[in-house]
Amino acid sequence: ETGVTQTPRHLVMGMTNKKSLKCEQHLGHNAMYWYKQSAKKPLELMFVYNFKEQTENNSVPSRFSPECPNSSHLFLHLHTLQPEDSALYLCASSRNRGDNSPLHFGNGTRLTVT
Amino acid sequence: GQNIDQPTEMTATEGAIVQINCTYQTSGFNGLFWYQQHAGEAPTFLSYNVLDGLEEKGRFSSFLSRSKGYSYLLLKELQMKDSASYLCACMDSNYQLIWGAGTKLIIKP
Numbered sequence: 001e002t003g004v005t006q007t008p009r010h011l012v013m014g015m016t017n018k019k020s021l022k023c024e025q026h027l028g029h030n031a032m033y034w035y036k037q038s039a040k041k042p043l044e045l046m047f048v049y050n051f052k053e054q055t056e057n058n059s060v061p062s063r064f065s066p067e068c069p070n071s072s073h074l075f076l077h078l079h080t081l082q083p084e085d086s087a088l089y090l091c092a093s094s095r096n097r098g099d100n101s102p103l104h105f106g107n108g109t110r111l112t113v114t
Numbered sequence: 115g116q117n118i119d120q121p122t123e124m125t126a127t128e129g130a131i132v133q134i135n136c137t138y139q140t141s142g143f144n145g146l147f148w149y150q151q152h153a154g155e156a157p158t159f160l161s162y163n164v165l166d167g168l169e170e171k172g173r174f175s176s177f178l179s180r181s182k183g184y185s186y187l188l189l190k191e192l193q194m195k196d197s198a199s200y201l202c203a204c205m206d207s208n209y210q211l212i213w214g215a216g217t218k219l220i221i222k223p
Contacts, residue, residue, distance in 0.1 A: 040122065040216075042118065042212075042213035042214055042215045042216075043203075043211075043213040045210075045211070090157070097209070098209045099209065100144055100162065100164065100205060100209070102147060103149075103157075103159070104159070105157045105158070106156055107154070107155055108156065110154075
């Protein structure tokens with residue numbers, strides 16, 4: 001298995017639920033990212049991890065909580081979300097943070113908050 | 115502020131050529147990326163330009179003019195499978211990626 005794998009592909013959750021998104025990369029990269037993609041809007045960077053350490057949190061509400069146990073795995077824990085959080089959540093990895101290596105994306109989790 | 119502009123949607127005919135433009139305003143510059151994203155799928159890397167000029171990769175070419183803050187992606191011999199969104203992203207002086215909203219390309223037979 002190669003590339004970046006995200007699960008689940010689709011998720012429907014109520015505003016009081018707790019769920020987690022999972023991402024795994026098999027590319028030997030050191031940096032991992034969470035992005036939010038909404039229709040007709042630019043990708044929004046949420047969190048960045050480099051060598052398992054969080055290096056960026058772009059003013060993301062605390063109802064989104066990332067976890068990076070090692071350089072290959074990244075989670076996004078969700079709780080008490082709002083309907084406006086419905087979007088495609090993309091995980092990506094790159095060789096390192098702070099260089100011009102391209103991002104490799106997973107297929108994303110389509111999240112619907114009801 | 116930092117900004118990327120690209121057309122929202124374009125339509126082209128199978129077998130033809132299409133040029134997708136991207137203009138940028140960023141704090142510093144460390145290169146410009148183009149990604150392709152089919153509906154429901156991951157964005158995939160197409161090209162990277164950091165020096166002025168044209169980079170060709172098969173049917174796809176990417177051009178950069180740093181003095182004009184301008185890039186384009188040129189797609190030749192269009193195929194139906196080229197129907198997708200094309201994302202322009204510019205890397206600023208802090209190696210932060212600034213993304214455009216994407217151009218949805220519709221190919222008609």
